[in-house]
Amino acid sequence: MASYQAPLSEIQFVLNEVLKVERLCELAVFKDATPDTLSGLIDEAARLIEEKLAPLNASADAQGCVLEDGEITVPDGFTEFFHLYRDAGWVGISQKEEYGGAALPYTLGKVVEELLCSANVAFALYPGLTQGCFEALEASASDDIKKTYLPKLATGEWTGTMCITEPQAGSDIGAAKTRATPQADGSYRIDGGKIFITSGEHRMADNIVHFVLARLPDAPAGVKGLSTFVVPKFLVNADGSLGARNGVAVQSIEHKMGINGSVTCVLQFDGAQGWLVGEPNHGIQNMFVMMNLARIMVGFQGLGQCELATQNAIRYALDRKQGKAANGKAEIVEHPDVRRMLLQMKAMTEGARVLAYETAIWVDLARHHPDASVRETAQDWVELNTPLVKSLCTDAAFELGSMAIQVYGGHGFIKEHGVEQIVRDAKILCLYEGTNGIQAMDLVRRKLALHGGRLPQRFFDAVRADLTHAPASLAEPLKVALDALAQTTAQIQAQFKTCPDDAAFGCVDYQRAFALTYLGWNWLRMARAAQACGDAQWVKIKLATAQFFATRILPQVPALLTIVEHSAADFMALDANDFAA
Incomplete structure (x- = not known):
């Protein structure tokens, strides 16, 4: 069975010795985020994730999610761990204090995300999409919408989704047909269907906040005619309490190659009540705030799977005896071809970690540095690195998962050893949030x-x-x-x-x-x-x-x-x- 231990020494080496993360605590907003503080928090997250989440990886893959009478049951242990994780404050670790977050660096949140994605990448999608929904609303929504939704998303009391894809509109976002019709009370009636919606339905949180791409009646054709809307699963009363069930329902769940513990839904919006986010016909700009950060998130998912593949291949090669190498030793790590594969896995994983962490640090500097020229430089690096992080880390995850199977030999092809799951889980990372070919374009x-x-x-x-x-x-x-x-x-x-x-x-x-x-x-x-x-x-x-x-x-x-x-x-x-x- 594949197992996971957080590579804490590697993480600290990259943060402190290679990338000099202490420069973040020189910013006023992060003055308390010293390297020692960050190290302590990473250690704390690692203990929780190793002990409580990693053991669920294989069982969640085998059990999957079940749809019955319009309700979805997630794998055993997911709800309990989600509550532990959110109650400890990890969902909002990088969000602003005014919304209930801890206001710590984005970089810290991404390091924790790597840990999650190594331990159980399917589970990581639930808090990951919630953070993405938060970021999209924070960037574009009105003050009233922010006041209603952001505190609940920051704490993880509610979770979030991104509803873009339709059967005829995958990478071609401009082909979306979901309609938004203005209503007398200032809200909009949302009608249409969305597919491949990650975390679209479950009962781990009290509410689900859908960030939906739709088209107004008088909108121009193509991407220029798209707008964004916030559509909650349960309507929210004026006092913040939850009201009636909204007109959005799950039609089916996808039966997937991997990430089986993650709910992937077909959602139908049938007269659902929603509210405009940002300006009309500016939806593509609003959505890309979420999508660009989501692409970095997916890169970290890939990094997590690279680490999982690498450390399990190394453990197996050190223990497995088969034949004799030229030096007379029987452990397969002594065979030149196995050693070549292990070095390639280490070289790609550890090199990718620097790329991913450096990109996260640039995000923090672009957001918070007081010098405009530094912010400009940092944003340039974020723009350049985003397609590299997404493509390199996810391609490597699939490649190294396959290489781990090769190290295991025939045992790698057998489910009980757990490494074949890496290949199945990792392939989607090369596809969603824009295929890696789209990243290259x-x-x-x-x-x-x-x-x-x-x-x-x-x-x-x-x-x-x-x-x-x-x-x-x-x-x-x-x-x-x-x-x-x-x-x-x-x-x-x-x-x-x-x-x-x-x-x-x-x-x-x-x-x-x-x-x-x-x-x-x-x-x-x-x-x-x-x-x-x-x-x-x-x-x-x-x-x-x-x-x-x-x-x-x-x-x-x-x-x-x-x-x-x-x-x-x-x-x-x-x-x-x-x-x-």
Whole structure:
């Protein structure tokens, strides 16, 4: 059975030695969020999650969610843990005090989210979507709506959802048909159906707050005609108490490949009462506040699954005896190919953690730093990193889950060992909140051109500045990768308007090349930070893993970019019917 132990030493190393998280407590809003305080809170969350949530992972996967008479039963233990988690204040750990949150850094919330997602990624979606709904309402809703809903969402007394997808409108959001009809009392009648709604129905909380994308009667076509609405499961009375059941009901639940403990619903809005959030026909802008942060959230889900796969593969390889390696030892960790896989898993997981945590720190700085120029720089990094975090961490989760099965051999294919669940749970992470192909298009079509190409240039400048202070064994492979990435980036920026198909055809390979280059920079920084630490054995494996990444993974970057630079004209010239020939 797969098990989980929070990698506390790794987390503290990344936060304190590599990324210098103490800079957050220099901000007035986080003056009490010292490294010691953050460390203590992370330890506390880890104990709760290891002891109470991780043991539910396999049983929740086997049991799933059950719909009966319009009500959904979540897996055994979920409701009890959700109450423990919310009553301890973890749901609102990063939300403002005025709404009942703890007002601690977003970064802390994301670290805790990694722990949740390693222990039980299906459960993590319930508080995760609640936080996303909170953020969307906080950014766009009226004061009255904020007063009604945000305190309950911050405490986890109520949970939240994001209702975007319809049967005919998946990635094409502009095709949404759900209608919002104005009513005399200032509310709106919401009619339509939504699919794939995570946490759309359950009884773990007193109310569920749906953040719904819908179209007003006189709205223009496409994405420009969408608006957002808050639609509660139970109507809220003037005194804050709950009233009648609203006109939203679950039609069915999806039977999925993985994350079976997470409720994924088809919801029908039939005369449901809702209230406009933000300006009419500005729904796509309002929704993307939630979606961009949700993409970072999904990246952390991927990171959690990377950690789960890696530590279980290592434990198994240290214990399993099979044949004899050249040194005469029988443990499979001594076999070169197994060792290669373990080093790849460590290199990707630990490098991805730096990428994810650094992005979270940039979010905090973009929100709270008093200097406008620092906020601008931080927001540039958030914009650039968001598609990288989402795609790199989630692709890696699926790849490393498969690699864990390979380490286990035939036993990995058997359910009782638990690692096959990682593959099933991880695949959805590459798909929702915008497929990883969509993330790649966002990177090449929007992020490379934003502010005159300023975003990637910040990255190139930062890495080049670090190369002058690095050992040649790590710096030279990174310099080769960086030079190739800069060259291809300039080519894409110059040709995108004239050859958009070329950029689109190569965008996934480009995105991976960019993310691997970023991880190369992360490993350079981790190697430098490790050398300042005192534990010789720990330093030894850190430096070996850095060397593995530099010599075995980073050289993939120029090869990927060579592919990107090839024209796609011949392939796009094929008639669609040629594929069925």
